[in-house]
Amino acid sequence: MSAVSSGGGPCNSSGPTAPSSGSSPAEWREYWRVQSQIDGADWISLLDAADAALSRLRILHGAAVLMTACPTCDRDPCPSPSFCKACRDADRRKDEALALAGKARSGNGATAQDNAASDSNRVAVLVRADKLNPESISWAWKDRFAFGKLAVLAGDPGLGKSTVLVDIVARHSVGEVFPCGEGRAQPCESLILTAEDGLRDTLIPRLIAAGADLTKIHFLTGTKVESTGDEGLFDLARDMAVLRAVLTENPNIRILIIDPLTAYLGATKAKENSEVRRVLAPLVKLIEETGVLAIGNNHLNKGAGKALYRVLDSIAFVAVGRTLHLVIKDADNHENRKFICDKTNIGSKPLGLTYIVQKTWIKAPQTGEEIETCLERGLLLLPDSKTGNKAIVLNAPALDILANLPHVGAYVIAGQAAGTDDVKPRSDLNRPWRAIVMQAGLTGLRIHDLRHTHASVGAGLGLGLPIIGKLLGHTQPSTTARYAHF
DSSP, X not given: OOOBOTTSOBOBTTBOOOOOTTOOHHHHHHHHHHHHHHHOOOHHHHHHHHHHHHHHHHHHHOHHHHOOSOTTTOOSSOSOGGGOHHHHHHHHTHHHHHHHGGXXXXXXXXXXHHHHHHHHTOOOOOOOGGGSOOOOOOEEETTTEETTSEEEEEEOTTSOHHHHHHHHHHHHHHTOBOGGGOOBOOOOEEEEEXXXXXXXXXXXXXXXXXXXXXXXXXXXXXXXOTTTOOEEOOOTTTOHXXXXXXXXXXXXXXXXXXXXXXXXXXXXXXTOHHHHHHHHHHHHHHHHHHTOEEEEEEEBOSOOSOGGGOBTTOTHHHHHSSEEEEEEEOSSOTTEEEEEEEEESSSOOOOOEEEEEEEEEXXXXXXXXXXXXXXXXXXXXXXXXXXXXXXXXXXXXXXXXXXXXXXXXXXXXXXXXTTSTTOOBOSOOHHHHHHHHHHHTOTTOOTTXXXXXXXXXXXXTTOOHHHHHHHHTOSOHHHHHHHOOO
C-alpha cells in the first residue's frame, strides 16, 4: 500500500513519514489519519481526547502554569504529547493542577462538566401511594410543635424568644405540663445550637431556673477537622453528615434548637429563596427520618406589613417550616408578651398565650453563688388539682405581689416548720383567709368566690368561654358558663 505524506512526498511501506518539528497541527493530524488507515487504530480520536484534556487543564488553571510551548515541537498544545517530556511532566502534574483549580469549581466541589455528567446519570425515585401507610402527627406540643417537623419561631430582638425555647426544652427534659391545660411534654433529650447566648452565664442559669434536667440537654458548639483540630461554626450546608451522626448515636434526642437559624447557613444568602430551600431541604429530610422536632429561631426584618412576610428577607423560612409562632409585645400592656401561632400546615391553630418575663435567682449547684436570670413563665403549677396537673397563668400584678411578698423558705404560705428542713405549705387556709377578708371589709367572701369573679371579669372584657374555661382549668364549657356572670 502506498500513501502520500502530509508534505506531499512518497511514504515507505512501513507507514507515512512523520512531519518535521516545524510542521503545523493540521499536518500532524493528517499524519495520524493516514497512520490510522494503516494499522487500524483510531489515532484521531486519541489525539482529540488528548487535546480536549489539555485544553480543559489550561481553562481550569491557566496555560501559563500548566504548559508552555513544547520544546520538542514548539507547538502549544503539543500534537504528540506521548513523545514529549514537557507534556509528560504536565500530565504528571494533572492531579495537582485539578486541586489548585478549586476556585473554578462549583459550590459542591464539582466542575460544571462533572455536574453535567453526574446529572445525566440521575434517575427518578418513585413511591406508589398505596405502599405508604398513613400516620398521625406525633405532637411534641399539641397543635404547636410536632416531632419530625421543622418549626419557626420569630419576633423582634429583645423579646425573649430564646428563653421561650429554653422553657420548651426544660419542660421536655422532665415531662412537665404545658400551660393552660395543653397537655404534658413527652420526656426526651434536646440538642441546642446557639450562636448568640453564652452557655455558662446565660443558658445554663435559665435552664436551672426553668427546672430542667441538665443531663438531658446537649450543646453542639461546632465542628472540627480531626487531622488538624481546626474548629469552626456548624454549617447546615456543609455539616449535615455530622448532625446525622449525632442524632443517630443519641436516639433519645428528640428536639433540636437552632438559634438563630441564619447563623448556621454558612455562605448561603438568606435573601435567596432557592438557596435557603436548598440548604433546609436536607435538614427537613433528616429530622423526618429521625423523628426530631427542629425549631429555628429567626428575627423579623424592619419592613412593614404582615409578620408572615417579615421573617428575615426570605419567605422560604416560613414556607419550609410547618408551623410559625410569633413572639410580640402585648399592645395593651408592654410588660406582657404574646406567643401566637401565625401559620400551621399540620393542625388547627391553637389559642394565643400571654406571659411575662419574670426575674428570678438561682444558686450555682457547685459554688452556691446566687445568679440573677430571667424566665418567661408566669405560671403557678398545681400537681394535684381536681382535674389533675394544672398550670395557672399569673398576670403581671400577681407576679409582682408574689415577688415582693415576704416569706420564709420556698412556700408563699408556709406551715409551722417554716425555715427548717422539714418545711411544708400550710394545709389549712381558713384562719389566715378570715383575717384577710376582715381587713378588706369583705366578710363572708369565700376563696372559691374569686374564681367566679375571675370568670366574670374575663367575660366582661370580651373573652370567650373557651378561653375562660382554659384559664379556670375546666374540661366542659357548661361548667364555665355557670362561673361567668354577665
